[in-house]
Amino acid sequence: EVNFDPKEHQHLRYNPLRDSWVLVSAHRMKRPWAGQVEKPPEEHIPRYDQRNPLCPRNTRANGEVNPDYESTYIFENDFPALQPNAPGPGSDQHPLFQCKAARGVCKVMCFHPWSDVTLPLMKKEEVVKVIDKWADIVEELGATYPWVQIFENKGAMMGCSNPHPHCQVWASNFVPNEPALSDRCQRAYYEKHGEPLLLQYAKQEAGKQERVVVETSDWLAVVPYWATWPYQTLLLPRRHILRINDLTTEEREGLADIMKRLLTKYDNLFEVSFPYSMGWHGAPTGPHLKEDNSHWQLHAHYYPPLLRSATVKKFMVGYEMLAQEQRDLTPEQAAEKLRNLPEKHYKTRET
Amino acid sequence: EVNFDPKEHQHLRYNPLRDSWVLVSAHRMKRPWAGQVEKPPEEHIPRYDQRNPLCPRNTRANGEVNPDYESTYIFENDFPALQPNAPGPGSDQHPLFQCKAARGVCKVMCFHPWSDVTLPLMKKEEVVKVIDKWADIVEELGATYPWVQIFENKGAMMGCSNPHPHCQVWASNFVPNEPALSDRCQRAYYEKHGEPLLLQYAKQEAGKQERVVVETSDWLAVVPYWATWPYQTLLLPRRHILRINDLTTEEREGLADIMKRLLTKYDNLFEVSFPYSMGWHGAPTGPHLKEDNSHWQLHAHYYPPLLRSATVKKFMVGYEMLAQEQRDLTPEQAAEKLRNLPEKHYKTRET
Ligand SMILES: O=P(O)(O)O[C@H]1O[C@H](CO)[C@@H](O)[C@H](O)[C@H]1O
Ligand SMILES: O=P(O)(O)O[C@H]1O[C@H](CO)[C@@H](O)[C@H](O)[C@H]1O
Numbered sequence: 037e038v039n040f041d042p043k044e045h046q047h048l049r050y051n052p053l054r055d056s057w058v059l060v061s062a063h064r065m066k067r068p069w070a071g072q073v074e075k076p077p078e079e080h081i082p083r084y085d086q087r088n089p090l091c092p093r094n095t096r097a098n099g100e101v102n103p104d105y106e107s108t109y110i111f112e113n114d115f116p117a118l119q120p121n122a123p124g125p126g127s128d129q130h131p132l133f134q135c136k137a138a139r140g141v142c143k144v145m146c147f148h149p150w151s152d153v154t155l156p157l158m159k160k161e162e163v164v165k166v167i168d169k170w171a172d173i174v175e176e177l178g179a180t181y182p183w184v185q186i187f188e189n190k191g192a193m194m195g196c197s198n199p200h201p202h203c204q205v206w207a208s209n210f211v212p213n214e215p216a217l218s219d220r221c222q223r224a225y226y227e228k229h230g231e232p233l234l235l236q237y238a239k240q241e242a243g244k245q246e247r248v249v250v251e252t253s254d255w256l257a258v259v260p261y262w263a264t265w266p267y268q269t270l271l272l273p274r275r276h277i278l279r280i281n282d283l284t285t286e287e288r289e290g291l292a293d294i295m296k297r298l299l300t301k302y303d304n305l306f307e308v309s310f311p312y313s314m315g316w317h318g319a320p321t322g323p324h325l326k327e328d329n330s331h332w333q334l335h336a337h338y339y340p341p342l343l344r345s346a347t348v349k350k351f352m353v354g355y356e357m358l359a360q361e362q363r364d365l366t367p368e369q370a371a372e373k374l375r376n377l378p379e380k381h382y383k384t385r386e387t
Numbered sequence: 388e389v390n391f392d393p394k395e396h397q398h399l400r401y402n403p404l405r406d407s408w409v410l411v412s413a414h415r416m417k418r419p420w421a422g423q424v425e426k427p428p429e430e431h432i433p434r435y436d437q438r439n440p441l442c443p444r445n446t447r448a449n450g451e452v453n454p455d456y457e458s459t460y461i462f463e464n465d466f467p468a469l470q471p472n473a474p475g476p477g478s479d480q481h482p483l484f485q486c487k488a489a490r491g492v493c494k495v496m497c498f499h500p501w502s503d504v505t506l507p508l509m510k511k512e513e514v515v516k517v518i519d520k521w522a523d524i525v526e527e528l529g530a531t532y533p534w535v536q537i538f539e540n541k542g543a544m545m546g547c548s549n550p551h552p553h554c555q556v557w558a559s560n561f562v563p564n565e566p567a568l569s570d571r572c573q574r575a576y577y578e579k580h581g582e583p584l585l586l587q588y589a590k591q592e593a594g595k596q597e598r599v600v601v602e603t604s605d606w607l608a609v610v611p612y613w614a615t616w617p618y619q620t621l622l623l624p625r626r627h628i629l630r631i632n633d634l635t636t637e638e639r640e641g642l643a644d645i646m647k648r649l650l651t652k653y654d655n656l657f658e659v660s661f662p663y664s665m666g667w668h669g670a671p672t673g674p675h676l677k678e679d680n681s682h683w684q685l686h687a688h689y690y691p692p693l694l695r696s697a698t699v700k701k702f703m704v705g706y707e708m709l710a711q712e713q714r715d716l717t718p719e720q721a722a723e724k725l726r727n728l729p730e731k732h733y734k735t736r737e738t
Contacts, residue, residue: 038474042486045473048561050485056564059468059489067466068448071548075423097419115418117410117706117713122396123389131580132588133612134401135393138410187705195702197422204705210399212711213407229482237483261484315709339708351546354538354555355468357690358666360563362468 042366049367051262052225052233053218058264059362062369073347077191077309081199083152089114090200092149107162108169109146110205116142118208140181140208145169147201154190154201154309156299156381163292170316171281171288173205178279178321181207183215186280191311193341193349211320218317219332226331234333238272247371250297250379254290257298259371264361266343266350267305267370269298271336278332279318301377302340312340393717400718402613403576403584404569409615410713413720425698428542428660432550434503440465441551443500458513459520460497461556467493469559491532491559496520498552505541505552505660507650507732514643521667522632522639524556529630529672532558534566537631542662544692544700562671569668570683577682585684589623598722601648601730605641608649610722615712617694617701618656618721620649622687629683630669652728653691663691 040047046061089096092104097114124137147166148158155163170186177184188203189196211219225233238256241247247258249269260270271294277283283291302310319332341349343364356362391398397412440447443455448465475488498517499509506514521537528535539554540547562570576584589607592598598609600620611621622645628634634642653661670683692700694715707713 040474040476042476045475046469046489047473047476048487048489050487052483052485057487057561059563061468061489064466064468069548071546072426072543115415117412117415118397122398123391124396125391125393125398130591131576132403132584132591134403136399136401136408138397138399138412183710185706185710187709189702189705192423195422195704197420206706206710208710210408212410214708214710225482233483240481240483313705313708315705317709337709351540353546354540354664354666355536355557357565357664358538358668358688359534359536359557359559359565 043369049262051260051264052237053221053262055217055221057360058262059360060366061362061364062366064364069344069348071348071351074193074349076346077193077311078199079309081152083150085151088151088198088200090144090146090198090202091151105146105149107148107165109149110143110169110173113142113144113204118142118206136210138208138210140206141177143173143205145173145203145205147203151200154299154303156296156303157383158201158296160289160292160296163295164288167280167283167288167291171283174279174318174321175281177205177207178281178325180322181209182320182322182324183208183211184321185212185215185315187313187315189313191309193311194313196311211324215317215320219320222331222333232276232331232333234272234335235276238274238333241272242274246368249301249371249374250294252290252294254287255294257294259367259374261367263367263370264352264363265339265341266363266365267302267340267374269338269374271295271298271338273334276330277318277334278329279321280316280334282334297379298338300379300381301374302338304377304382305374306342306346307382308346310340311342312338314338394720400613402611402615403588404572404613406568406572408711409613410711411717412713412715413717415715420695420699422699422702425544425700427697428544428662429550430660432503434501436502439502439549439551441495441497441549441553442502456497456500458499458516460500461494461520461524464493464495464555469493469557487561489559489561491557492528494524494556494558496524496554496556498554502551505650505654507647507654508734509552509647511640511643511647514646515639518631518634518639518642522634525630525669525672526632528556528558529632529676531673532560533671533673533675534559534562535672536563536566536666538664538666540664542660544662545664547662562675566668566671570671573682573684583627583682583684585623585686586627589625589684592623593625597719600652600722600725601645603641603645605638606645608645610718610725612718614718614721615703615714616690616692617714617716618653618691618725619718620689620725622646622649622689624685627681628669628685629680630672630685631667633685648730649689651730651732652725653689655728655733656725657693657697658733659693659697661691662693663689665689 048057118140125135184207318334319329343350399408469491476486535558600608669685670680694701
């Protein structure tokens with residue numbers, strides 16, 4: 037009888053935030069890779085480029101001129117996927133041809149006036165400014181919109197078409213699929229166990245330590261037990277917090293600190309500006325502000341695609357799209373790798 | 388008052404197979420693209436390459452030698468994500484750290500002895516042989532396994548690491564997330580409306596015609612009303628059929644015909660060997676063979692990533708991963724484009 041070893045024996049792990057399973061087949065990493073190799077990201081980005089619509093003082097697609105901003109800067113997306121006043125379809129519909137109105141706003145937020153920095157290379161105070169702006173925009177748009185999605189696509193590999201450090205904010209008159217699912221899962225857990233799912237989870241992970249990447253007194257970054265992307269992480273507060281605008285000054289400083297440390301490790305992993313998509317999930321807003329949302333816990337997801345090197349990513353394709361997500365190393369292996377990396381950024385190291 | 392125009396006004400559409408919504412923002416196609424450009428696929432692939440482990444007579448990673456096969460050829464994946472005898476984890480588990488045994492087999496199926504052909508360029512009789520083999524393998528592995536996933540990753544962009552025409556078959560001791568969700572949705576629809584969801588849907592689409600790409604007396608290929616990928620299609624039989632091995636000889640010939648026509652249009656769209664991931668969903672097998680699965684209807688999903696040209700794909704990233712899928716042209720626009728393309732393959736056209 038062979039004993040079960042998660043690094044050798046494929047198994048399924050349960051994702052309690054999505055009520056679904058992930059296939060972990062760590063032994064697949066042994067297979068050689070002869071497939072597509074990505075272009076490594078551009079390493080020499082000019083601090084200021086007069087053709088870049090995200091830089092201070094430049095003119096954007098719609099003719100507007102950016103101010104000479106010195107910290108963060110937020111403006112309406114010139115090609116928004118959501119607009120505030122779109123007319124809606126009629127309501128008489130066949131069950132297989134259902135359509136609904138979608139309204140909202142899309143904003144772009146620059147993190148810094150310089151194009152050649154990223155969050156891990158920015159000063160801690162500068163990252164705090166980004167967090168403050170995130171909190172402000174959730175407060176502002178969340179006053180009426182039920183969902184405010186803050187997300188960052190970093191790197192050309194993740195569909196980002198501009199190297200200037202920035203994120204996006206899309207607010208909508210509906211709670212989208214992913215947070216709606218997460219809401220249902222967190223609510224069911226809370227009803228059954230009397231404690232918020234992610235608060236309980238953070239405590240467990242802080243105790244176990246094996247999937248922790250970095251921690252501070254207020255925050256924890258872990259490769260979740262159910263991670264699907266190779267080096268996926270989940271950023272969690274230790275205290276029960278519903279929304280990003282509920283963070284105290286101290287917690288914002290702690291968040292800036294843990295973000296810088298986590299993202300430095302990411303960059304150091306393959307010594308490349310690490311591509312990812314990330315985003316915040318917190319309790320729904322607008323009409324939901326008046327409801328009891330005790331089952332919610334604020335958190336950020338980081339989904340980075342790289343698997344083997346700076347140029348070989350994980351493809352979520354055939355089996356993953358049609359059947360089930362599959363990963364090629366265990367979350368514990370990924371966490372260990374990240375945990376052991378230096379916290380000094382490779383670009384600032386003396387040579 | 389402006390009237391609702393799906394090409395101009397963003398809206399949500401309901402996917403009844405996944406019980407979720409897609410954001411359609413067709414006006415986003417107007418935005419210029421300055422982001423990542425993909426390498427076009429290699430157009431000159433040798434018919435036989437002695438280093439390619441998928442070609443006849445060659446030796447594979449595990450030392451086995453391929454026969455001098457003349458039609459299809461199936462063998463065990465040398466780096467399988469699922470193995471038949473992996474030991475399972477213990478059963479005493481915390482609700483946030485749930486793990487299950489996963490067992491199965493992974494096979495690779497070559498479509499043809501030549502590396503320089505693809506399904507649309509193969510003879511109709513040769514494609515029928517592929518369909519027969521699909522039916523055989525579902526019959527064989529489905530005798531015991533609850534799920535047999537046939538899927539094809541085509542093109543380097545879709546993580547395919549070998550240009551030789553082939554697909555994969557992964558059979559598992561569990562019904563994976565995607566078919567499990569589709570099963571629940573089809574069952575609920577059947578219970579409510581007394582007719583299989585996809586049988587009803589095919590009838591509706593055949594009547595409406597606006598999303599039909601190609602049709603034969605037995606089959607229909609449509610861009611589904613809820614398509615998420617730009618040129619996604621759904622291949623449906625007109626008769627109620629549970630599994631691919633239930634197809635008659637005539638239906639297999641019709642399927643070879645419609646597949647060749649659909650895939651020729653795909654290749655003709657940007658005059659490139661069109662990348663995609665595709666796969667079959669039919670009623671579950673193994674222990675489920677004895678159950679009533681009348682709510683099921685056999686179908687294939689095609690998920691192609693290209694959006695604007697042979698080198699610019701749709702990125703399913705930040706908003707899509709964290710909130711909701713979003714598309715940049717309407718399914719009707721995509722269907723019309725595909726429908727109007729010639730059915731003669733660009734590579735066989737006289738110049
Ligand atoms: O088995 P292959 O073709 O080497 O691998 C490909 O398909 C698999 C199943 O969709 C994916 O898990 C891999 O990421 C992809 O590269
Ligand atoms: O708005 P951007 O950055 O141009 O676009 C990027 O992010 C969007 C939101 O995730 C995606 O829909 C696009 O496919 C991607 O290219």
